[in-house]
Amino acid sequence: MLGAAAKKDFANGETLSTALGELSAKLGQKVVMSRAVREQHANITTFLPNEPADAVIMATCVEDVQTTVRICAAHNVPIIPWGAGTSLEGHVNAPYGGVCIDLSGMNRILKINTEDLDCVIEPGVTRKRLNEELRDQGLFFPIDPGADASLGGMASTRASGTNAVRYGTMKDNVIALKVVMPNGELITTSRRARKSSAGYDLTRLFIGAEGTLGIIVEITLKLYGIPESIVAGVCSFPTIADACNTVIQTIQCGIPVARIELLDEVQVRASNAYAKLTLPETPHLFLEFHGSETGAAEQAEMFAALAADNGGGPFASAEKPEDRTKLWQARHDAYWSVLPLRPGAKAVATDVCVPISRLAECVEATKTDIIEMGLIAPIVGHVGDGNFHTTLMVDVTDHSDVAKAEIFMKRLVERALAMEGTCTGEHGVGEGKKKYLYAEHGAGTLDAMHAIKTAFDPQNIMNPGKILPG
Amino acid sequence: MLGAAAKKDFANGETLSTALGELSAKLGQKVVMSRAVREQHANITTFLPNEPADAVIMATCVEDVQTTVRICAAHNVPIIPWGAGTSLEGHVNAPYGGVCIDLSGMNRILKINTEDLDCVIEPGVTRKRLNEELRDQGLFFPIDPGADASLGGMASTRASGTNAVRYGTMKDNVIALKVVMPNGELITTSRRARKSSAGYDLTRLFIGAEGTLGIIVEITLKLYGIPESIVAGVCSFPTIADACNTVIQTIQCGIPVARIELLDEVQVRASNAYAKLTLPETPHLFLEFHGSETGAAEQAEMFAALAADNGGGPFASAEKPEDRTKLWQARHDAYWSVLPLRPGAKAVATDVCVPISRLAECVEATKTDIIEMGLIAPIVGHVGDGNFHTTLMVDVTDHSDVAKAEIFMKRLVERALAMEGTCTGEHGVGEGKKKYLYAEHGAGTLDAMHAIKTAFDPQNIMNPGKILPG
Numbered sequence: 001m002l003g004a005a006a007k008k009d010f011a012n013g014e015t016l017s018t019a020l021g022e023l024s025a026k027l028g029q030k031v032v033m034s035r036a037v038r039e040q041h042a043n044i045t046t047f048l049p050n051e052p053a054d055a056v057i058m059a060t061c062v063e064d065v066q067t068t069v070r071i072c073a074a075h076n077v078p079i080i081p082w083g084a085g086t087s088l089e090g091h092v093n094a095p096y097g098g099v100c101i102d103l104s105g106m107n108r109i110l111k112i113n114t115e116d117l118d119c120v121i122e123p124g125v126t127r128k129r130l131n132e133e134l135r136d137q138g139l140f141f142p143i144d145p146g147a148d149a150s151l152g153g154m155a156s157t158r159a160s161g162t163n164a165v166r167y168g169t170m171k172d173n174v175i176a177l178k179v180v181m182p183n184g185e186l187i188t189t190s191r192r193a194r195k196s197s198a199g200y201d202l203t204r205l206f207i208g209a210e211g212t213l214g215i216i217v218e219i220t221l222k223l224y225g226i227p228e229s230i231v232a233g234v235c236s237f238p239t240i241a242d243a244c245n246t247v248i249q250t251i252q253c254g255i256p257v258a259r260i261e262l263l264d265e266v267q268v269r270a271s272n273a274y275a276k277l278t279l280p281e282t283p284h285l286f287l288e289f290h291g292s293e294t295g296a297a298e299q300a301e302m303f304a305a306l307a308a309d310n311g312g313g314p315f316a317s318a319e320k321p322e323d324r325t326k327l328w329q330a331r332h333d334a335y336w337s338v339l340p341l342r343p344g345a346k347a348v349a350t351d352v353c354v355p356i357s358r359l360a361e362c363v364e365a366t367k368t369d370i371i372e373m374g375l376i377a378p379i380v381g382h383v384g385d386g387n388f389h390t391t392l393m394v395d396v397t398d399h400s401d402v403a404k405a406e407i408f409m410k411r412l413v414e415r416a417l418a419m420e421g422t423c424t425g426e427h428g429v430g431e432g433k434k435k436y437l438y439a440e441h442g443a444g445t446l447d448a449m450h451a452i453k454t455a456f457d458p459q460n461i462m463n464p465g466k467i468l469p470g
Numbered sequence: 471m472l473g474a475a476a477k478k479d480f481a482n483g484e485t486l487s488t489a490l491g492e493l494s495a496k497l498g499q500k501v502v503m504s505r506a507v508r509e510q511h512a513n514i515t516t517f518l519p520n521e522p523a524d525a526v527i528m529a530t531c532v533e534d535v536q537t538t539v540r541i542c543a544a545h546n547v548p549i550i551p552w553g554a555g556t557s558l559e560g561h562v563n564a565p566y567g568g569v570c571i572d573l574s575g576m577n578r579i580l581k582i583n584t585e586d587l588d589c590v591i592e593p594g595v596t597r598k599r600l601n602e603e604l605r606d607q608g609l610f611f612p613i614d615p616g617a618d619a620s621l622g623g624m625a626s627t628r629a630s631g632t633n634a635v636r637y638g639t640m641k642d643n644v645i646a647l648k649v650v651m652p653n654g655e656l657i658t659t660s661r662r663a664r665k666s667s668a669g670y671d672l673t674r675l676f677i678g679a680e681g682t683l684g685i686i687v688e689i690t691l692k693l694y695g696i697p698e699s700i701v702a703g704v705c706s707f708p709t710i711a712d713a714c715n716t717v718i719q720t721i722q723c724g725i726p727v728a729r730i731e732l733l734d735e736v737q738v739r740a741s742n743a744y745a746k747l748t749l750p751e752t753p754h755l756f757l758e759f760h761g762s763e764t765g766a767a768e769q770a771e772m773f774a775a776l777a778a779d780n781g782g783g784p785f786a787s788a789e790k791p792e793d794r795t796k797l798w799q800a801r802h803d804a805y806w807s808v809l810p811l812r813p814g815a816k817a818v819a820t821d822v823c824v825p826i827s828r829l830a831e832c833v834e835a836t837k838t839d840i841i842e843m844g845l846i847a848p849i850v851g852h853v854g855d856g857n858f859h860t861t862l863m864v865d866v867t868d869h870s871d872v873a874k875a876e877i878f879m880k881r882l883v884e885r886a887l888a889m890e891g892t893c894t895g896e897h898g899v900g901e902g903k904k905k906y907l908y909a910e911h912g913a914g915t916l917d918a919m920h921a922i923k924t925a926f927d928p929q930n931i932m933n934p935g936k937i938l939p940g
Contacts, residue, residue, distance in 0.1 A: 198907060201628070251695075387663075454925065455921040
């Protein structure tokens with residue numbers, strides 16, 4: 001079945017001009033058409049081409065979004081939502097033109113409910129800004145994808161990151177959403193109560209929908225008390241398998257580890273060179289434990305014992321913030337440390353996720369492939385979830401280099417799928433992973449996704465060309 | 471907008487006979503038409519009428535489900551999925567006739583993946599049976615709605631229960647589903663990886679859909695290691711507000727309490743009478759702490775201090791299984807202890823859930839209403855989630871008594887909605903709560919739900935008359 005996602009006869013020429021004219025008449029200087037701004041809003045972190053929209057709308061309120069959507073719907077103009085531009089799979093590209101709606105100006109924190117451990121925010125609030133505002137109240141929002149992404153974007157890509165192993169992903173931490181639907185209507189997906197069984201889970205449907213079903217304009221998030229004690233740890237292992245077995249046992253024992261990150265020896269070597277560190281150049285786990293003073297210390301101790309059983313160690317730990325930062329430096333600098341490995345090349349992140357029992361095997365086979373293909377691609381992994389990234393250095397100006405990267409990525413996805421894994425653990429589909437969805441889900445499941453898309457957005461104006469092949 | 475959910479021209483007379491004939495030809499003795507069996511499958515735990523289906527299909531495999539759905543789709547016959555018959559809102563009724571598909575025979579545990587902490591099961595497996603199978607492996611599945619429900623039914627109603635405060639609800643503990651769609655096609659909603667951003671979250675869409683979008687035929691569930699130590703606790707409080715404030719502070723402090731249940735003084739009095747206990751007849755919290763030996767003990771100690779700050783105490787705790795069972799007896803017996811309060815009456819459970827900051831106020835106002843209306847309705851609450859149940863004793867043979875109960879329930883829902891709460895925290899909508907969905911969600915949100923229903927099930931054969939008003 002081909003649904004709305006296959007529809008491509010969008011406004012152009014005179015119709016598009018009419019739509020842009022109406023937008024300018026209603027929204028004035030919020031409509032920006034300069035080439036530089038349009039290209040910046042289609043900034044792509046991979047080798048996908050930059051496909052700018054025809055205009056960028058600098059929205060500052062829900063009404064701006066509704067006005068934009070209604071005018072675009074009337075003229076069949078695509079709408080691409082934009083938060084902070086940190087997406088990794090071409091989500092912000094405009095392959096069929098249209099307007100990009102920049103939500104970064106909708107960045108108010110509307111309410112912090114300390115007793116309920118929740119807050120209500122606009123989608124342009126970034127996670128770092130939110131945590132700055134929360135700190136004085138002893139609260140934090142845990143989801144940390146690395147980049148200072150907008151929370152609207154994080155919801156839309158079902159983002160997670162280093163501490164999903166303990167706190168879950170965006171799907172586990174959003175209580176309710178307000179969404180402007182493809183017809184311009186504003187809906188609320190759920191009440192502020194912590195749980196509900198009152199009908200279909202529209203909240204989770206919009207999380208990970210990448211703006212293809214509607215535009216998120218308000219988010220109610222779960223918050224957490226800042227732990228009394230945070231202990232950071234680093235531990236070296238002889239092999240990836242030893243590190244992975246330690247992770248499996250850690251989770252089986254119920255140690256509520258907050259972060260447990262794998263760096264392969266190639267990444268450790270790069271980090272040593274970049275930050276003048278002296279870590280042994282073997283696979284490492286970087287850890288963080290949250291709890292009471294005794295609780296976090298006990299967790300670290302239990303982990304160290306399991307690591308030793310698996311040939312790991314020594315285990316170094318730290319509790320003071322500055323010492324923790326120092327201990328974790330190799331992990332924090334991972335992305336930057338890779339860039340000097342191939343000057344001029346772009347770092348392209350892969351994102352497969354497999355059941356944790358298959359992780360060591362998947363990482364090892366991928367490393368063999370990297371070596372055999374002569375690629376530069378250090379590995380970091382959110383290993384508690386079975387999710388890992390290779391940071392592949394690609395010369396995006398060299399077609400044969402890009403072609404080689406694509407072969408590597410295809411084989412990596414096929415390997416993960418063969419292990420009951422997914423092509424994307426947390427980055428989303430965008431344009432980049434569309435081609436893998438059939439292999440991942442099969443026809444019937446894609447039919448169901450297409451049916452939802454067609455039901456919500458029969459004109460296919462909401463971020464067309466993303467997620468669904470067709 | 472009225473979608474598929476409004477459609478009511480289902481097969482009857484000759485068409486229905488043809489369909490039942492085809493089902494018998496294909497499924498033989500799995501098709502049961504005796505009145506007793508049909509009525510038993512529409513057994514209702516409230517004052518809703520018993521509306522039996524025209525036949526019950528005793529399915530034992532996915533093919534039985536597909537055969538049933540295909541024949542029913544061809545003849546426009548409603549299909550009502552049935553798991554263990556423990557639903558509380560008339561989910562298993564057949565208001566338009568049709569066939570009930572009994573999935574209790576699909577009760578195989580297909581795979582337990584200890585390293586990945588997950589398992590793959592058929593929908594008829596009950597939670598107690600699953601936990602019996604898991605115990606030897608040191609694992610458990612935490613969601614505990616009280617009744618020994620089937621896991622298919624629990625997924626379909628987005629069930630939760632006493633330890634959702636720590637382990638979440640069904641939506642947080644299902645990794646993937648296999649579903650027979652309304653056209654008979656079998657789809658898989660997700661891979662077995664712990665997380666994925668690969669397209670729309672169909673898993674969460676079917677969780678809580680109450681069989682109105684398709685029939686769940688396989689479930690991949692998250693599992694947990696049995697904690698090293700479990701400590702049970704009981705604490706008395708002068709008022710509901712004191713108990714609720716203690717709960718708020720407990721959660722703010724990050725004490726990872728596994729269960730935290732409120733019993734009001736009416737419930738405590740009933741429990742004392744039923745089990746010859748001597749608890750002070752004031753509001754109580756019943757608690758459970760999971761962790762390491764020192765961790766669970768520390769949690770209990772921290773809680774006791776907070777309780778004392780709020781005028782609560784003494785706090786009694788126990789660690790040995792038999793002592794824990796004894797300590798929690800009043801909670802375990804809550805339902806049974808209420809029945810003697812009004813012999814011959816039926817216990818009907820309400821299910822609102824509000825933000826926890828509003829819980830004390832909501833419970834107090836409800837108690838005032840109970841007294842003013844002269845009702846018998848003890849209260850138990852999953853207070854960490856803001857969810858509480860009144861166990862309303864209703865003489866279902868007395869119209870005026872039922873009418874009074876309905877007025878009370880309507881006012882309770884309105885009170886919860888005014889506090890940003892929901893009409894159902896965990897029981898689902900079924901037939902009973904349909905009338906509240908418009909007030910809870912508004913027209914636009916219901917339109918979106920109707921659009922999904924119409925897209926998936928244009929004939930409205932999947933459990934018609936449930937969830938969506940129309």
